[in-house]
Amino acid sequence: MQAHEVKTRTPRAVKKVVGRGGKRGKTSGRGTKGQDARAGHRKRPQMRDTIKKLPKLRGEGVSRNQFKTEFTHYVVLNLGILNLEFKNGARVTPKVLLEHALVEKKGNKVPMVKILASGEFDKKLDIRGCLISEPAKTAVEKLGGTVK
Template sequence: MKLNTIAPNPDSKKTRLRVGRGASAGQGKTCGRGVKGQRARKGGYHKVGFEGGQMPLQRRLPKVGFRSKVKATVAEVRLSELAKLEGTIVDLAALKAANVVPAQALRARIVASGEFAKAVTVKGIHLTKGAKAAIEAAGGTVEA
């Protein structure tokens, strides 16, 4: 094989359409733009999504979904993640130090998920009923 013999497969590369080169070229006179109107002119077309004054599709369809701004500030912690923590006192600072919750979290919430058998003291963190029962069953305490 030689570099000068390499070529793409036949008909895999389509030649560019050269408009405005006369009637015999197939795209003469108006060059496939029709007659008059905004689309016939040079210098751009219209805004993306503009439908000629008709109510655009993105405004005709109903709004879907909701993104909570609170969600970014409240972190959820599983009991199984809590078991990996060093020390016996669990508060927001300890959770941030252990990279269990993100640094921008303002609040945390412990949920009952996974096994837990460690006596810890939970301070200033919201718990679900199941999580509170699991911590107290393991010999831990919950402080408000």
């Protein structure tokens, strides 16, 4: 058997060609007039009209900043929790809080932390890279700690 003698198990389907003489004639099964009767006809998808009506999907006249919510929300911690978790003179940063499992990553990023003045607090801490309320700041500085 030669390569040119090999046959497929199923014969190839032959595409039907309309409008080339033979038994169809005139409009060749396309009906009369209209977009479908013309050469190169192609109806646009219906979803396009729906998408164009929705400005957020269309992407026009919309500021993308409104979708960036992960930076506007802070993880809130109280001084009482820091008092239990850290030793005297320890440095407190968002990464250190992550290591101590006091905060969790948001979207594979270290979250922004805000410290409030709730709970008992009696340790000297060095707080960096965190937002801190005024009462919490005065409580830390009163005991000799620093806030940067």
